[in-house]
Structures are given as C-alpha cells and as structure tokens.
Amino acid sequence: MNSAIKLTILFLSLYALITQQVLADSWLRRLDEWIYGRDFLLVTPGKTPTLVMLVDDLGLRAVTAFFLLVTAILISRRFKSWRPVNLSILSLVLLNLVVGVSKLFFGRTKPNSGFDLVFTDSGLSYPSGHAANAILTWGMIAYLIFRYSHKYPFEGMRLTWFVSITTIGVCLASLYRNTHWFSDLLGGLFIGSALLVAIIAVDRSITSDRQPS
Secondary structure, eight states, X not given: OHHHHHHHHHHHHHHHHHHHHHHTTOHHHHHHHHHHTOGGGOOOTTOOOHHHHHHHHTTXXXXXXXXXXXXXXXXXHHHTOSHHHHHHHHHHHHIIIIXXXXXXXXXXXXXXXXXXXXXXXXXXXXXXXXXHHIIIIIHHHHHHHHHHOOOTTOOHHHHHHHHHHHHHHHHHHHHHHTSSOHHHXXXXXXXXXXXXXXXXXXXXXXXXXXXXX
C-alpha cells in the first residue's frame, strides 16, 4: 500500500509539473510547436489512413468501456463477485470526472485549430482523454485478467507490454492526426497512470474470499 501511494503521488506530481509547464508557456510549449510543424504531421483532412484511425479508436472511451465492462462481467460471473464490475465502473467514473473537469478548466485549444491557447471556452485538449483512457482502461482490463487468471498467456509482463504498446500507439495516432499536443498526451498519461495505480491499490487493500490469493 505504501508503494502504491508513493507511485500515485509520483504520477500526480509529474502531471502537476507538465500542467505548470503548459500554463507557464515554457520550453514544453515550444516543443509542442516544433513537433506540430513537422511535415509528416501535416495530415490532409479526411485522408487519415484507416490503420491510424483504428489505432486511434483504441483510445475512445466508448470502445474501451465496452471491452472493459464485457471483461469485468465475464470475470464477475466466473467468480460470482461484483468486484470486477465495481472496479471497472469506478475507473470509468473517475476517468470522466477527473479528466473531464480538467479539460473544461484548462480550456486548451487543439493543434488542428492552428492556435495554442489556454482558458478558452471551446478548448478541450489538455489533458488528452485518449492517452488517459488508453493507459487506465486497457490497464484495468489487463489487471483484472491477471488478477483472476495468472495463467499463460496472461502473465503480468506480457499484459504490461500489451498495455504499453497500445497506449503508445494511441498517442502516436493522436500526434499524427494533430488532435493533441505532445504535452497533452504526457499529461493524460500521468493522470491516467495515477488513477490506475490508486484503483489497484484500493482493490489490493480490501480482501475478499472470492478473489484469488
């Protein structure tokens, strides 16, 4: 539990640092502009490759929530416990609450608008919901499978690689499509990671006879 708390605080601190750098118009914003100005990121509207769109969809809440809830329901039925479903709902509620409120508060414009402004009425770019959703939701799916299985091919390391590759793919797709600044993605990754570790810590700290030891 102490390790989980320390890790959660670390991720929250990194999120706070990225947020401060974004609001301070620092070197991170200059990096955002440099990345945005690269020729390979100049995507023609409506011409995004299908593969990029499919990878990008792995960060959509509607898509990931479906897979998370289906996984949780199947595991709940197998072990006759509501806990997997409850954890899944908790993660979705926290994701929408924390990230959604942050987006509304910071009001940062998206790169495809041509402007990098904060505290605007129409900005919803920071932090990236796609990045936060990818690391939190796919991370929860992996955790539930690992927690209740421990069987090949569901060992922890293999699932960690799956979540990492999926999350990186979602972030790269967002950069390619100019839907998020690089710092948006960093902020989303850190806040999503903090929520994931906190939820796992809650689950591990409250024992149940219907859970594997």
